[in-house]
Amino acid sequence: MQLAISLRILGLLLTLFSSAQLVPLVVAVVAEDETVPGFLTAFAITLSSGLLLWLTLSGAQRELRIRDGFLITSLFWTVLGLFGALPFALTGSLDVSPVDAVFESVSGLTTTGATVLVGLDDLPTSLLLYRQLLQWLGGIGIIVVAVAILPMLGIGGMQLYRAETPGPSKDSKLTPRIAETAKALFIIYLALTITCGLAYFAAGMTPFDALCHALSTVAIGGFSTHDASMGYFDSNPIYLICTLFMLVSAISFGMHYSAWSRRTLSHYRQDSETRFFGSAMLVCGTATIAYLIASGTLEVEDGIVHGLFQAVSITTTTGFATHDFAAWPGFLPMMLIMFSFMGGCVGSTGGGIKAMRLMLIYKQGIRELKQLVHPHAVIPLKVGNRRVEATVVSAVWSFFAVYTFVFIVLMLVLMATGLDFLTAFSAMAATLNNLGPGLGAVSANYADIGDFAKGVLCLAMLLGRLEIFTLLVLFTPMFWRQ
Secondary structure (H helix, E strand, C coil): CCCCHHHHHHHHHHHHHHHHHHHHHHHHHHHHCHHHHHHHHHHHHHHHHHHHHHCCCCCCCCCCHHHHHHHEEEEEHHHEEEHHCHHHHHCHHCCCCHHHHHHHHHHEEEEEECCCCCCCCCCCHHHHHHHHHHHHHHHHHHHHCCCHHHHHHHHHHHHHHHHHHHCCCCCCCCCCCCCHHHHHHHHHHHHHHHHHHHHHHHCCHHHHHHHHHHHHCCCCCCCCCCCCHHHHHHCHHHHHHHHHHHHHHCCCHHHHHHHHHHHEEEEEHCCHHHHHHHHHHHHHHHHHHHHHCCCCCCCCHHHHHHHHHHHHHHCCCCCCCCCCCCCCCCCCHHHHHHHHHHCCCCCCCCCCHHHHHHHHHHHHHHHHHHHHHHHHHHHHCCCCCECCHHHHHHHHHHHHHHHHHHHHHHHHHHHHCCCHHHHHHHHHHHCCCCCCCCCCCCCCHCCCCHHHHHHHHHHHHHHHHHCCCCHHHHCCCCHHCC
């Protein structure tokens, strides 16, 4: 373990992150609002802390190893959540506790979208923009972006990239050099954000709202500048635009890179994971729309638009709302929460277990049923035309088992704090899946639950963002052995 090198890289990444506080600081200065002292202090603390680590340990120049990548990734997201909370904690008019400030910061960076803030419509534009920037940076993964810079400084970036994306991936390295991969992903991400913002503006949003909601839409984040979320705009064209970009952002960015480089869309329908994801979305959307109309909850047009929007928003773990889906009748609220466990595709900004893993579990189940009928047959497990190795299937089942175990344990801890079962279950699903809105006492926001429960949910958000193993591996004795 090369702790000095890890801390040095952490200093560099903190220095880069300070720019996220500089942008709203400039906005606050121009608007002459009361957030200037908070942002200025936060920027100074973050920048000076990053530079102190970087310069003090500048002599550490060795090549990174995979264990260093896991440590830096976990440390960075944890430390970043603390430093990202400074503008919230130092803005007196917000009147939030340190725990609430950290909760809001971690929720933004992990693209969860759960909030403890109320009265968003009256908040200064600088704070609103800062919340959206946190989600946008979290969506692309600040570490993935940073690996484009690290090679220029003589620091290998592949270890960081592997630690950031530990799941099964078809396109874990899109270009021969990891720096080029990071740049390609960033360009696609930026292009989608700009296109989304322009579409929102054309549909009637103000420039500020269009920018802010584009940042959180492509990030699959769910933060809004209004308490009513997307429902504030009361516009079917805006809802449909948002639905489209949520779907696009939930598909692997490796697929988008291939579509852009090859100038063809055919590989989307050829990709097994994308087809599985699309099928799941079709089932969820159809069931939601049909029940809303059949139950008389909404008229046909509204049922189609709002049903499709909420099905996509919850399943992709974005968390935007046009209606209070928690108040919808029958099985719909719980069904939508259950679909959020899938989330998006591997390599997307979505949360959850990921469509690829669930697809492999489904195919393995079908294979086992066939094996019962033909016990002596050799039935390989395939994705597309490629055989899936047993080690991959084992890793998927291991992830699913650990994910379920973590979910149950943390949910029981939440119930021990006094939360009822529905609230605890949905809050854990909403945070571990990086979804945001839940049911029961957390259907609107998380302001009324206790500080300890919020701390548990912060841990769940980090575990979900880092896909469980990246963080849990730090707690194994073998990780720290030389």
